Amino acid sequence: xxxxxxxxxxxxxxxxxxxxxxxxxxxxxxxxxxxxxxxxxxxxxxxxxxxxxxxxxxxxxxxxxxxxxxxxxxxxxxxxxxxxxxxxxxxxxxxxxxxxxxxxxxxxxxxxxxxxxxxxxxxxxxxxxxxxxxxxxxxxxxxxxxxxxxxxxxxxxxxxxxxxxxxxxxxxxxxxxxxxxxxxxxxxxxxxxxxxxxxxxxxx
Numbered sequence: 001x002x003x004x005x006x007x008x009x010x011x012x013x014x015x016x017x018x019x020x021x022x023x024x025x026x027x028x029x030x031x032x033x034x035x036x037x038x039x040x041x042x043x044x045x046x047x048x049x050x051x052x053x054x055x056x057x058x059x060x061x062x063x064x065x066x067x068x069x070x071x072x073x074x075x076x077x078x079x080x081x082x083x084x085x086x087x088x089x090x091x092x093x094x095x096x097x098x099x100x101x102x103x104x105x106x107x108x109x110x111x112x113x114x115x116x117x118x119x120x121x122x123x124x125x126x127x128x129x130x131x132x133x134x135x136x137x138x139x140x141x142x143x144x145x146x147x148x149x150x151x152x153x154x155x156x157x158x159x160x161x162x163x164x165x166x167x168x169x170x171x172x173x174x175x176x177x178x179x180x181x182x183x184x185x186x187x188x189x190x191x192x193x194x195x196x197x198x199x200x201x202x203x204x
Contacts, residue, residue: 001025001026001027001037001038001039001040002019002024002025002026002027002038002039002040002041002042002201003026003027003029003034003035003037003038003040003041003042004016004019004026004027004028004029004042004044005029005030005035005041005042005043005044005056005061005065006028006029006030007030007055007056007058007059007061008055008059009044009045009046009047009051009052009055009056009081010044010045010046010079010080010082011044011046011079011185011187011188012028012044013028014187014188015042015044015079015186015187016028017187018186018187018193018194018197019197019201021194022194022197022198022201024197024198024201026042030059030061032060032061032064035061035064035065035068036064036068038068038074039074039075040074040075040076040077040200040201040204041065041068041069041074041075041076041077042076042077042079042082043056043065043076043077043078043079043082043085043086044079044080044082045078045079045080045081045082045083045084045085046080046081047081048081048092048093049081049084049085049090049092049093049095049097049105049150050090050092050093050094050095052081052082052085053085053093053095053096053097053098054095056085066098069100069178069179073178074178075178075179075180075200075204076178076179076180077180077181077182077200077204078180078181078182079181079182079185079186079187080147080148080182080183080184080185082181083152083173083174083181083182083183084097084105084150084152084181084183085097085098086098086100086101086174086179086181087099087100087101087102087103087104087105087152087154087174088102088103088104089104089105090104090105090150091104091105091106091107091150092105092107092149092150100179101154101159101174101176101179101181102154102155102156102159103152103153103154103155103156103159103174104152104153105150105151105152105153106150106151106152106153107119107149107150108120108121108149108150108151108166108167108170109168112167112168113166113167113168114167117166117167119149120147120148120149121146121147121148121149121166122146122147123145123146123166124143124144124145124146124189125143125144125146125164125165125166125172125184126141126142126143126164126165127142127143127144127162127163127164127172127173127184128162128163128164128172129142129161129162130160130161130162130163131158131160131161133161133162133173133175134199134203134204135161135173135175135180135182135196135199135200135203135204136161136162136196136199137199137203138195138199139192139195139196142162142192142195142196143189143192144164144172144182144184144185144186144189144192144193144196145184145185145188145189145193146164146166146172146183146184146185147185148183151170151171151172151183152171152174152181152183153171154171154174159174159175159176160173160174161173161174161175161180162182164183164184170183171183172184178204180200180204182196
């Protein structure tokens with residue numbers, strides 16, 4: 001059973017619908033007792049980094065989620081800003097990140113973007129898996145839908161699981177063991193999004 005953490009932020013219904021399409025039981029919850037029964041966790045996020053961190057901290061769910069991730073080793077997938085929250089800090093704000101992975105979030109470097117490229121990046125992009133990440137199993141030339149102005153700069157190259165390109169190559173996803181994050185929106189990415197959520201549910 002997959003728990004989609006409801007701390008007041010994210011495309012909760014869209015994520016839930018995607019799991020229903022692939023036949024994986026999933027539920028949206030802000031209840032600690034329900035959350036503790038989960039076998040997998042989705043940490044969504046959309047909008048500004050500080051707002052997401054503030055909402056998550058204020059929800060009272062963070063201690064439970066961290067206990068499950070670190071003590072029970074329950075797999076977690078951060079999505080969009082939920083992915084950015086996994087690292088230590090963001091140029092977008094002043095709130096500390098979760099620090100589950102080492103790195104920071106940086107804004108797209110406009111001086112490195114070709115003329116006509118706008119921020120935020122809002123488009124489909126080819127995604128290049130690296131480091132043999134299981135989350136991309138069974139995908140040939142995966143493409144995902146992105147909406148973001150910031151991306152992760154990981155301290156350890158081995159924690160990067162895929163790159164994409166928007167004027168220059170940037171980190172599209174990160175992961176270390178049972179802690180995974182994707183900058184894009186699988187719930188908006190049709191067959192590739194369904195495959196990614198299926199891989200997370202079955203392989204982690």
